[in-house]
Amino acid sequence: MHAVKVRGPNDLFIDSTAPVPTVRPGHLLIKVLSVALNPTDWKRVAIFKKEVPHTVGLDVAGRVVECGDEVGQEYKVGNRVAGLCYGIKAGDPLSGAFGEYALLKGALSLPVPDDVSDAEAATIPVGTNFVGQVEQTMIALYQTLKLPPPSPPSKPKSLGPAVLIYGGATASGMFGLQFARLSGCHVLTTCSPRNFQLVKALGAHEVFDYHDGGACAAAIRLATGDKLLYAFDCVSAGSSLQICADALTSQPDVAAYTAALPIGEGFPRKDVRAGWTSGYSGGLVFHFSLLWCPSSEGSQERENSCRDYPIFTPRIKLTCTDNPGDAAFAVDFWMATAELLRQDRLRLGPLVHERQGGLAGIAEGLAELRAGGVSAGKLVYTIE
The missing domain is CATH 3.40.50.720 (NAD(P)-binding Rossmann-like Domain)
Structure with missing residues (x-):
């Protein structure tokens, strides 16, 4: 399949030979229909330093093509869903939303109502996760x-x-x-x-x-x-x-x-x-360092890079671990959000800023985000 990969700081490319993720217990394999960009996407691309290229992206909506064991009966092949697919995940270079297929954790996915478009659905996961x-x-x-x-x-x-x-x-x-x-x-x-x-x-x-x-x-x-x-x-x-x-x-x-x-x-x-x-800690990924400047600790280069990217600080290094209580809360919160969507009590249209180009347009969109050119919504791309 095709997927947007990062192989170095701010070095994105489209891998035309990326393998389709293998479905795992408790997960859904989806054909990606729409993806949305978030500030964390460009920020993690900016500091990427791994030997193996990783897939990028979090927000995704698509159609289920395969259900893993232990997935709830509410999910069937052919269902439209939205969810978080943690991109640039340590130890899992195939994990990420910006590809033709993506793997979602079933318990942290949302069924998409018929009156919600794929583009609207793609804006939900990170924003809802963030709110909860x-x-x-x-x-x-x-x-x-x-x-x-x-x-x-x-x-x-x-x-x-x-x-x-x-x-x-x-x-x-x-x-x-x-x-x-x-x-x-x-x-x-x-x-x-x-x-x-x-x-x-x-x-x-x-x-x-x-x-x-x-x-x-x-x-x-x-x-x-x-x-x-x-x-x-x-x-x-x-x-x-x-x-x-x-x-x-x-x-x-x-x-x-x-x-x-x-x-x-x-x-x-x-x-x-x-x-x-x-x-x-809600069960998406565990044990990774976050918001850590690209250059070596204590050096002037490091201080300069932290000024270039205001979200980074040389004084904070974080390791995040899973928490069963948080995971249980996440499942309940996502179920409540799905019900609010069914009741048409959440407005999604204002969040959608649709862009052209599919996977090939994402690099330009991330650059626009990085330059501060996006407000009052998310950039959304249709994936053919």
């Missing part, structure tokens, strides 16, 4: 912040707790807004003014311009009466940490902040429960 987990972790809105789960489709009598979704026009933020609204929360968010109407349509009650810095934080604190307890930061860089810190209630030891990227000791307030956890 924060930086691909089972902690964001429902494990760490412990918000109430999405409620039945009836209008609540009053709003629940206030939650700040920082970066509401990011793909994960767009999912976060919808889930927080479905949970009955008072939803506040930040974004650029050009996206105000979009985020309001997705569930935000109040929107603030993050460019205003300290004034933005002060306005959020005023709007919540200094009672904001929860912040979900989908940016986790630049001024976002400080704005979230200043927007959360001034009352000590009651607020919680979850980040989309490792923040180390970087959160400005010690009286706020702050952190992040790897979502790969």
